[in-house]
Amino acid sequence: MRISILLGLITAVAVAQAPALRITFTPESPQFEAAASEYAELWTREGERIVNAMESVSGLKFDGNEVKAIVFEGTSESGFRERPMRLRASYPPDTKKATLIHELGHRLESDIFRKGDDHAYLLLWIYDVWVKLYGRQFADDQVAVEKARGRMYPAAWEAAMALTAEQRASKWRETVAARK
Ligand SMILES: [Zn+2]
Numbered sequence: 702m703r704i705s706i707l708l709g710l711i712t713a714v715a716v717a718q719a720p721a722l723r724i725t726f727t728p729e730s731p732q733f734e735a736a737a738s739e740y741a742e743l744w745t746r747e748g749e750r751i752v753n754a755m756e757s758v759s760g761l762k763f764d765g766n767e768v769k770a771i772v773f774e775g776t777s778e779s780g781f782r783e784r785p786m787r788l789r790a791s792y793p794p795d796t797k798k799a800t801l802i803h804e805l806g807h808r809l810e811s812d813i814f815r816k817g818d819d820h821a822y823l824l825l826w827i828y829d830v831w832v833k834l835y836g837r838q839f840a841d842d843q844v845a846v847e848k849a850r851g852r853m854y855p856a857a858w859e860a861a862m863a864l865t866a867e868q869r870a871s872k873w874r875e876t877v878a879a880r881k
Contacts, residue, residue: 721752722763722805726788729773736790737772740797751802751834758830760877761809768808770801779807798835799843803827813880820853824861825873832866 724744728737744751756762769785777800780786786804788797806827807819814822831840844862848855861869 721749722765723767724748724770724786725767726770726772727785728790729771733772733774733790736797739794740770740772740788740801743794743798743801747798747834751805754830754833755802755805755809758833759806759809759826760874761813763805763809768805777804779804779811781808781811795835795839796843796846799831799839799846802830802834803847806830813877818853820857821860822873822876824857825864825869825876828861829866829869 724741726737726740726744728734752763766782769780769783771785771787772790773787774790775787777789778787786808788800788804792800803823806823810819810822828840828844831843844858848858864872
């Protein structure tokens with residue numbers, strides 16, 4: 702028992718080495734080990750590209766601190782600094798990618814938006830990160846996935862998608878300039 706838990710942790714840590722930003726994916730319990738490995742492999746394979754795309758579209762830089770992510774079955778959330786990110790285990794592969802990028806996006810902009818719901822700002826640039834990395838079809842599919850979650854998502858996505866890419870980008874730049 703103890704050895705298998707230890708091996709699970711070693712595996713989770715060992716495969717999660719993306720060059721640009723280190724993320725450790727830890728299963729909340731053994732039933733989520735496979736999902737944690739999927740996230741870790743995704744990050745090893747694409748982490749550098751993802752970080753580059755997020756930094757170039759947002760104009761912000763990750764602070765380089767390691768991110769801890771717990772893989773579990775529940776609502777995903779970004780966490781903040783040392784407070785771990787939480788990622789749903791059961792998403793299909795594309796939604797694992799999209800959600801990891803979404804939650805990292807909250808962290809990347811967290812120095813600018815410390816209070817309240819920052820989705821209105823996040824959605825000014827995260828769609829364009831998805832497009833840059835995986836194309837418009839992927840991005841449109843993941844908008845539909847997020848809108849289906851209800852809560853603030855349908856209205857926030859409709860507001861963001863009512864703008865052109867250029868309008869989103871300029872609104873984002875103005876917001877950052879006003880808040881920095
Ligand atoms: Zn969010």
